[in-house]
Amino acid sequence: MDDDIIGAYAMLLLLKKKRNLQKKRKRLWSRQWLQRRREENVAFRLLRELEVEDPATLRQWMRLDRQQYLDLLRLVTPLIEKQDTNMRQAVTAEERLTLTLRYLATGESYRSLSCQFRISHNLISSIIPTVCKAIYKVLQSSFVHLPTTTEEWQKVAGRGESTETRIFNYRLSRARRTTENAFGILTARFQVFKQPIRTTPENVQDITLAAVALHNYLTEKSKDTYIPQGFTDREDIENGRLHQGQMHQHAHAAIEDLHPVGRGHTNEAKQVRELLKGYFNNEGQVHWQAQMAQLH
Template sequence: MEDPARLRREYLLAVLQHQHDLIDLTLYQLRANKARRRRGERRRKNWVRPWIGRRRQFGIYDQLMVELRKEDHASFTNFLRMPPAMFDELLARVGPRIIKQHTFFWDPLEPGMKLALTLRHLASGNKYASMKFGWRVPHNTQSLMVREVCQAIIDEYLDEVLVCPSTPDGWRAIADKFFQRWNFPHTCGALDGKHVACRCPAKSGSQYFNYKGFYSIVLMALADADYKFIWADVGGTGSASDAQIYNDCELKECAEDGTLGFPDPEPLPSDNQDVPYFFIGDDAFALRSTMMKPYNLRGLTNEQRIFNYRLSRARRVVENAFGILVNRFQILLSTMQHHPSTVRLIVKACLILHNLMRTRYPGLQNQQLDRAENENHDFVPGAWREGRNLEDTQTASGPNTASKDGKKQRNLLKHWVNSPTGAVPWQDRMI
């Protein structure tokens, strides 16, 4: 039988502890009110607005999302831009990073609520002030929550889904996919930049103002043949050009000094002359042996037009990847009302979620792939050169050796795509 005296002592200790907690809470409120009076603010009527306190009864997460999961998976996918199974995977892996400890003063928001609200913000681009009424979460809480969840997604998935190859086999696999799908050889990725609009940061002058007439940060990304991003840089400001950002980045330096892991130069299909592996880009970039771009549009020959079409056909992969990205996460289509550091955090999280969806559900939001049905012929290596004037592959003018080598390489590719070996049946009618 338990000792009645001990039970009384334990009861009195519990009462005293409860009274001590109440005193602490009262002192906290008194200090907060005193500080508020010093700042000239009015005293709060409610610590939590009553309609926010009824979040579990009428909020989107606990009501609408439960109904969509049970009754309409397609609408759930449209609401968060991902199926329920993908949301559950994200919650299982990201949830432990964003869970908070319960305290005497308040109960923390559930990890599922934080994740769902963040995904909806990325998918819709709605402002915090408008989202607070449906989700019943104050706008200042949302601002902290979105940054926390985006950082957790980056920390959890970055090394898994946004990885730049570092070995010859990894780059060769990408090049083989480009040749298989887009009929352009030795291509290790399509590079381009995209301006993501944001409000003008305080005291930034024209640093973020771009040539299109709005404030932005620049997303520079390298895409593979399957619309996935394999490298990205979101540190550029709107006033910087694509070439300026690429020239200052580590990717260009490693590609040109040979530390990026490109395969050794190999012959083009059905050829016997070694050609380096390279990236492809638009006319903004400098022509190098590691970067192929189209010919200038003035005074083009038919062969140059065909080369431009063939290169642009492969290069548009990165444009399509940007299109899939911004249509899935439409916050990238709006002018984000965030600090530039938060904008960069959101863009990185969107890139990771894009790659994750491309990996888990490659057909969910896909563009129609162009597949060329080439005839199966047996070519003698180098035989396509016979009867062609290849003098421009041996001599070229330019300000430096790098640009001369790039011009020679581009001219060789021009001849190859116009030869029976490298031509595709429809290229003549496309120019």
């Protein structure tokens, strides 16, 4: 009886071992395509074709032209490169940067990028935040704080409103529009923001800072292609008209309207309002504001 139990137990162990071996072989077989990363992924094939045959599509594909890409690669390589080991070839700095730029430009899922770059999606989830942090670090000198307003945008009140208040409201709405244009360009060019970024708050911050740094870099280095004429809103001061830019045709390229919140402003906010109103109507005034304020 005891021999039968021992035999049955041994048989179960053998079957379990065989099953685990089959699973391991199947898993290794299904991942063979990852082993051909150096020869087949888009960083080593498609990009080289586009560089020679279609530079415009290359810039559209990752938002940078070839020279800008090489300049950025040179800056971030010391921060992101890894060394090969006896077990495997490391993902190169070029692959890491290209992968991250593609993610920022499109917001594609990690699994989609995994198939394109032949890198496991688990590794991609650690590569992107690291490279984003490096991009921001090397480009932060070009980082310009986007304009903000100190209070909610208010629509112009009725006819009894004073000229000073009307001018203040116009200047405040103009500042809001400038902010909306800046973020509109950012979200139109870097569509990673078109949907929720499903990662940790720390990673979201690194991704956002990298996109903003790239936005400022491209605004300075290639404004004609990054922000072509007519893409943003434009005020016609002579005729008192506002012309909407083409960016509004892009999905997620404008700040969504927010529902008004029924609460009063703090005393501090009111003091800031009066301070800015005084500034806009005195030393901070511009010659066209009175005319434009009457038309808003």
